[in-house]
Amino acid sequence: MAEACKTLKKYRNTPVWVVEDHNDALYYIYRAIGSHHLPLHGVTMVHLDSHPDMLIPWKMPADTVFNREELFNTLSIENWILPAAYAGHLDCVVWVKPPWAEQIQEQTVSFYIGKHRTSGTIRVSSTESYFLSEALYAPESQLENKRLITLHVLTLSESSHTTHDNTEPEVKRTRKDHQTELDAEKQDGTAQNYPSKSTDPLNCGKCTNDGVQHRFEECIPEDFDVANRKILIEILTSVRNSSATILDIDLDFFSTQNPFQDLFTDEQFDIIRKLYNFERPGSTDVDALLAYTEGRQQLLEQLEDICTDLQNGTDIKDIKCDSNRKELLSTLLRSMRETFQENLDFELIHLAGCTCDDTELPHHVSSQEEISNLTVAMETMLSCLPRPTLVTIARSSDDDYCPKSQVESIQKKVLECLESLYGNIDVQLEYLQ
Structure with a gap:
């Protein structure tokens, strides 16, 4: 894995692709794989969304994932992540959800995804209701070309954020110091635009390989309140061990409707x-x-x-x-x-x-205060993680999942948050094209 990472290209500025329909984000992920900015295998996706988006096109032949254009024409907003996992690109998905999202409960679980021997379609060995209700279950013994995928589900509430004062969290301050160094390097063309391990907050002196869990706990601000701190530590471990990370944000994470x-x-x-x-x-x-x-x-x-x-x-x-x-x-x-x-x-x-199973589609139109607090909570969580290779953002407003009256202000807050975390970012508003 380490050797593969050494051969990857580095973006000068972290790209942020803003799309309307969430499945369109996969195009830019595949493009980064094709340009060798992302590795072909072993990528972790940190996915902030009110919905898991982890269904599978029910009748799609599994081999469709190897025909990119056909795949893109088949996918929709609820089923674009796991086909990329079956293709081998993703081996870990972190679903960070708001408290009103209940389609999959908080947990860390691993299951197989593969080609069903009889139907030739993609199926999973997970017995979660989310998959059973869509008839996507198959036992491991019936799956070919199977791959193990790890799913972390973490709830981030608007009460999770730390109190603002004049002292920034150490990890955020470390990022800003490193960005200052990068800005200076850019003037003579030596910048690599990726945190070196010496300045990465998760590779600081207190986050060595000895006693990893204890040291990861120290990297999380003490007053950062999440429902399951153990899962957050497992997420930090997975992200740290990953070949590369994609940060994916749906703006309906902050405020969502059931259309x-x-x-x-x-x-x-x-x-x-x-x-x-x-x-x-x-x-x-x-x-x-x-x-x-x-x-x-x-x-x-x-x-x-x-x-x-x-x-x-x-x-x-x-x-x-x-x-x-x-x-x-x-x-x-x-x-x-x-x-x-x-x-x-x-x-x-x-x-x-097809949305009717043992949970409802989330419906929670947030107040401006809730949106602001969730943004701060997101920033605190992301400050604990290494810089992602790229960021994808879905507006989800044309289909009314993110309220049209709020989408612009939410997008502005999220982009400001990313700029605060990562310094210079290269924002591409692809939904305007």
Whole structure:
């Protein structure tokens, strides 16, 4: 790993790519791999978001990940991270979530991702509800070309931030001192734009290989309050041992909406939940999980076909399904015709239904104070980590996950935070192109 890092190119200024749709971030990650700024394997992604974004395109052949253009045309905002893990680029994902995000609970877990021997699609060995509800589970024994991926899930709350005073945290002050050195070096063209190990806060004298966990604890400000400090230490260890790090930020981390709540009435959404009802299997036995996954896949395929038929004009009486489901569909259609008039979009029903498992999509429109406090908490956490190779930022406002009325101010705060941490940054507003 160390040898691979020595051959990597260094950016003069840390690039920050700002995109609208989150899956577009993967294009710039792949471009950095192609230009040898990121290694081909062993990258860690630190992902701040109200959503995990770790689903997988359900019917996509696994080998699609090796055809870049086809892959980019297949991905969407909820399923762009794990295909890159299956391709071998990512082996660790750190999901830093706000307290209102509950789709995966706080933990550190490792699982396999691979090509399913029967379907040829990408599946995972994780039994998390997040994956089971989408019928993405397969036991390790059924996976080919499998790769082990580690997932850290950490909650960062707006009360986590340290109190501002006239004394900066040591790690942040170290960064600024190092940036001053870099600025001086740039004048004679000798800058490398990457913290050397002698000045990296996680490689300071108190963060040596002896007693790593204890010394990583010392690198975290004492008044930095996170729900699970043990996971934060595990994250620091993983990031430190990684070939390179990507920092990925979705602006809906700071304030988020569930756009389906505004599209459907409470009555309509309740019917959709019943149609797509998910109850976690009562047994963790492999055979029971496989039987459940097969049944769940059949249900989702049936509901997708029903929505397609209805969109194509098929009358409800000609839809083939059990009587209970047909009754629910009839009630939903009557209600939606009153709400949507002639603009019925049955694909939206299926998209909304696929979000219904044993947790809800997060919905929390933050106050300005909450946003400011979360920004400070993020800055404190990032000040403990080495400088990332590159940063990707998703606005997520066109699809209404990040409130349009707040996205510009949040983006401004985040960019100011990154500049404070990393000095000169090269910001590319790709969403304007």
